Amino acid sequence: xxxxxxxxxxxxxxxxxxxxxxxxxSFPENSVTAIIGPSGCGKxxxxxxxxxxxxxxxxxxxxxxILVDNGDIYDRGVxxxxxxxxxxxxxxxxxxxxxxxxxxxxxxGYKLNGRLPREEADEIVESCLKRVALWDEVKDRxxxxxxxxxxxxxxxxxxxxxxxxxxxxxLMDEPASALDPISTLKIEELIEELKERYTxxxxxxxxxxxxxxxxxxxxxxxxxxxxxxxxxxxxxxPEEKRTEDYITGRFG
Amino acid sequence: MDIDVRSSYCTSETENDVARATTKRREPDTAxxxxxxxxxxxxxxxxxxxxxxxLALMLYEMAGESMPAIKAFGWKxxxxxxxxxxxxxxxxxxxxxxxxxxxxxxxxxxxxxxxxAALFITEIAPGRLGSIVxxxxxxxxxIPSVIYGLWGVLVMAPWLQTTVQPFLIEHFGFIPLxxxxxxxxxxxxxIFILMIMVVPIITSITRxxxxxxxxxxxxxxxxxxxxxxxxxxxxxxxxxxxxxxxxAILGLGRAIGETMAVTMVIGNAPNISLSLLSPAYTMPSxxxxxxxxxxxxxxASALMEIGLILMVVTLIVNALARLLIWSVSREAKGGAx
Numbered sequence: 374x375x376x377x378x379x380x381x382x383x384x385x386x387x388x389x390x391x392x393x394x395x396x397x398x399s400f401p402e403n404s405v406t407a408i409i410g411p412s413g414c415g416k417x418x419x420x421x422x423x424x425x426x427x428x429x430x431x432x433x434x435x436x437x438x439i440l441v442d443n444g445d446i447y448d449r450g451v452x453x454x455x456x457x458x459x460x461x462x463x464x465x466x467x468x469x470x471x472x473x474x475x476x477x478x479x480x481x482g483y484k485l486n487g488r489l490p491r492e493e494a495d496e497i498v499e500s501c502l503k504r505v506a507l508w509d510e511v512k513d514r515x516x517x518x519x520x521x522x523x524x525x526x527x528x529x530x531x532x533x534x535x536x537x538x539x540x541x542x543x544l545m546d547e548p549a550s551a552l553d554p555i556s557t558l559k560i561e562e563l564i565e566e567l568k569e570r571y572t573x574x575x576x577x578x579x580x581x582x583x584x585x586x587x588x589x590x591x592x593x594x595x596x597x598x599x600x601x602x603x604x605x606x607x608x609x610x611p612e613e614k615r616t617e618d619y620i621t622g623r624f625g
Numbered sequence: 626m627d628i629d630v631r632s633s634y635c636t637s638e639t640e641n642d643v644a645r646a647t648t649k650r651r652e653p654d655t656a657x658x659x660x661x662x663x664x665x666x667x668x669x670x671x672x673x674x675x676x677x678x679x680l681a682l683m684l685y686e687m688a689g690e691s692m693p694a695i696k697a698f699g700w701k702x703x704x705x706x707x708x709x710x711x712x713x714x715x716x717x718x719x720x721x722x723x724x725x726x727x728x729x730x731x732x733x734x735x736x737x738x739x740x741x742a743a744l745f746i747t748e749i750a751p752g753r754l755g756s757i758v759x760x761x762x763x764x765x766x767x768i769p770s771v772i773y774g775l776w777g778v779l780v781m782a783p784w785l786q787t788t789v790q791p792f793l794i795e796h797f798g799f800i801p802l803x804x805x806x807x808x809x810x811x812x813x814x815x816i817f818i819l820m821i822m823v824v825p826i827i828t829s830i831t832r833x834x835x836x837x838x839x840x841x842x843x844x845x846x847x848x849x850x851x852x853x854x855x856x857x858x859x860x861x862x863x864x865x866x867x868x869x870x871x872x873a874i875l876g877l878g879r880a881i882g883e884t885m886a887v888t889m890v891i892g893n894a895p896n897i898s899l900s901l902l903s904p905a906y907t908m909p910s911x912x913x914x915x916x917x918x919x920x921x922x923x924x925a926s927a928l929m930e931i932g933l934i935l936m937v938v939t940l941i942v943n944a945l946a947r948l949l950i951w952s953v954s955r956e957a958k959g960g961a962x
Contacts, residue, residue: 426844426848429844429847431751454851457849457850461848461849462844464841464848468841468842468844469845470859470860470864471864472863481846482851485849485851485855535848538850
């Protein structure tokens with residue numbers, strides 16, 4: 374299988390703090406890779422480096438290479454805005470735009486390409502909402518405010534908003550940790566379906582979730598990549614003692 | 626209050642044994658301290674309510690003093706433009722008109738400028754530059770208004786008279802807004818001076834509103850591939866909308882009430898003219914200019930009534946503004962939870 378995203382010697386510093394150390398790994402295309410590890414191990418930090426979100430933090434410094442389709446996204450002359458349209462992101466807390474309707478939220482990112490005809494917009498809104506299984510729940514109130522939705526619905530709306538931009542990779546930063554079990558289940562089912570079209574990288578501190586949704590798993594501990602490989606193998610016969618201790622709940 | 630006292634010697638007890646030995650001797654002290662607490666509470670409550678009392682008393686007194694004028698002229702007071710102290714007829718329309726036009730136009734010019742400045746400070750300027758510019762802007766608000774007025778009448782008005790107004794008359798004279806002769810001191814001068822004076826206020830409040838926009842809103846836009854401007858447009862401004870409106874209205878409140886600087890540059894002629902180049906008059910200005918010579922009861926009462934109108938308008942405007950700003954900061958706090 375083709376490697377969509379590849380990390381080579383990635384190091385991330387915040388000021389004097391060395392948050393992520395010498396990461397080398399790759400993320401196969403059309404698969405789900407989970408990054409697990411205890412709080413503060415650098416998993417979110419690593420995820421955010423893959424669509425250059427750290428550009429917003431003046432003290433952050435990313436070194437090494439992060440290749441998407443073999444092109445280093447940190448190369449000089451690479452436009453971070455263009456990268457973020459190829460590598461979308463879903464956040465821990467659902468963050469729809471509160472001043473916008475459901476409809477406008479879905480189209481918010483896509484609309485940045487320029488003015489688009491009404492029919493095209495309608496079509497995109499419908500197909501994206503269908504793909505996140507939200508269409509039937511909201512089709513009669515597309516013009517109502519997005520904040521009227523439940524937390525789980527808001528998160529699916531955020532995913533619809535992300536896929537409307539037609540990214541190739543979707544980064545998910547603990548996308549279900551603020552949700553109830555049923556909403557969580559829906560998000561997990563959705564991830565399963567989305568991998569047919571996208572490469573998904575998900576950070577989670579819920580190990581059962583990692584085991585359920587991912588094809589590959591990477592275990593990060595204190596900024597180091599301890600182990601990565603097929604999820605089945607990581608969860609049954611890990612090579613490293615620390616991995617085994619973590620997944621059996623002995624620490625973390 | 627009980628809880629406070631008990632917990633304070635709970636800790637001293639656990640901290641060392643000596644404290645335990647002295648606990649008994651402290652007992653009478655506790656009563657005294659409780660007393661002190663009560664006194665403190667009543668005192669602060671009294672201070673807080675005395676502010677409200679002063680406000681209520683002022684409204685009451687002003688309404689009372691205005692009564693002769695209200696009885697003599699009724700609604701004609703705000704619809705007539707005859708203001709004649711000798712004939713004892715008082716109509717405040719020119720002053721109302723001058724106040725409304727000067728402050729609304731000043732606001733229309735100042736608001737975009739202020740939003741731009743606030744966006745620069747919070748979103749565009751690299752960290753340190755923003756933290757230098759922000760206090761400088763607030764410093765502008767601290768300059769006494771008489772200094773703005775002095776500069777306005779000695780520097781700006783002559784400049785308007787020799788440069789800006791002739792230019793406007795020559796090229797835009799066909800529009801009623803810019804017809805007439807260049808006087809220098811004019812409605813236009815008042816608008817400019819007010820604009821300069823309210824920009825710092827609107828900027829600093831807009832800045833606070835923008836700072837209250839949650840990081841996750843900005844990140845949402847950025848992760849969609851929005852540029853900096855697009856992030857401002859789709860995430861930051863819509864979120865801060867009502868707060869920014871509140872900031873502008875607060876600026877309006879300030880502009881309506883501004884007395885000194887406006888009195889110095891507006892020309893103080895009770896005209897109602899469409900032209901911004903002609904001198905005008907405002908409510909605070911007429912009060913400031915005429916209170917000393919208001920020897921008849923009706924004249925004084927008419928000035929009081931203008932004061933009453935001004936006070937009620939500014940109170941309403943300020944309350945509205947605070948409400949709008951509060952709604953944003955409350956949402957921001959709720960959103961963070």
